[in-house]
Amino acid sequence: RGHWTADRGRVACDHSRRRTRSTPTAAGSTMRPPYRRLSLLATALLVATALPSSTAARWPDAGDRASAVVTLFAAGVTTAAIAAAEGCTVRRVQQIVAEAGMQPPALPLHPHFEAVVQYEMLRHGPNYGFNMLLGALLSHWPSWRWPRERVVAEMRRVDPVAYEARRQWATRRIQRGVYFAPHFFYSLHIDLACKIQEYHVYCAAAQDGCTRAIIGLTALSDKMPITVYEQFFEPIARVHGLPDQVVTDKGNEWRLLAFACFLAARLAQRLGGRLPHRFTSSQHNIVERFNFEINMRVLAPVRCLINAMERRRLLSKEEPRQVYAFSLVVQPLVQYGLNLLHRSWNAHRISARKGCPGTGGVPNKRVCTHPHPGAQAQLPAGVDMAALYEAANQEPLRRVPEYTAAAEPLLAHPQLRAQRAAAVAAIVGPDIGAAWMEIIACNYARFIHAYLTFLG
Structure with missing residues (x-):
């Protein structure tokens, strides 16, 4: 487009220069546009005034919806349930309730x-x-x-x-990356936290890509493929079904898991679209950022316990028997800490991802508001996945860790191992929570007693 000069001559518009309200010309006069653009607000007002009254749309909740909302709210139905039933937002339900002079019933404060x-x-x-x-x-x-x-x-x-x-x-936490998933179990991101793997303590974590809910947190004493599959992934798949895609890093411990995903997709005739399992680098796996939560809230107290035992000459990572005993005694305590983290994370409010509005909120609630569309693949029932993997790949899977032969003197005596486990459980006690609180408070007497009993 061009603009007009004082001498009625039309000149080309120079987009390289910033437009100003008045620009001097070569002749010394000033260019002024003959009109100004109307603002968006003024245009909207003009259009609304020009519309006939018969075409004015009626507000959807001016009558029936408002009365229905008030009736349901008076009956004790939550605002979220009312919004889902009436097809509007929770905010709109809250506005209708406030206009009606009603207030939601407040929960009481705890007396203690x-x-x-x-x-x-x-x-x-x-x-x-x-x-x-x-x-x-x-x-x-x-x-x-x-x-x-x-x-x-x-x-x-x-x-x-x-x-x-x-x-x-x-303030030094890893920043959240941009990632999009439209519904629950569109993708499941899995990783192992291995900060103290030299003492055979591993924490397996599975996080949903859409809701960012933690689906599984399990303490493991090794990371063999059969251990990761049977103790961690298979229980998740039996409860929730298989996700559309499982995302892991390129570690060898995921090979049986990946085999199970591809086998289930083939049985369901779903090969050809998105891969049921995808290997990626650690930087592109969103659950890698959740490892920070595991390290700070669960493994940090365990690291303090290890340091205290090493100072007392009770534990050395060079002694296989000591590492084996420590791993088995501490595993139920680590699992208790992971259970606390699991429940706390899924019940607290998460901020939205950078550049992805609408991705924040409470994970437990987002699981309900972003359900899977249905028809998920399932693990085949009654199938020994490890045996199928060995038959298909002509490669046996290790079922006992390499260090067990040197670390476990009672390997060939299951009855003696059962007696030892009962003695350790009697020392730790039925309340694992109390034992975990002692670890948090740096009171290690009970744990060391159980550890020395395990060593015999």
């Missing part, structure tokens, strides 16, 4: 508010920040109200040093 917050702080450890601790309170105590300000004030009062320390390392 401070004591419960302190108990959860001791049970979860100092590396749980406010959001994660609030998620734990909502998960374990759902019938009570937990105001954010009071929880923060209690955390500051009980342990101000840990509160300030979390503010420092929380």
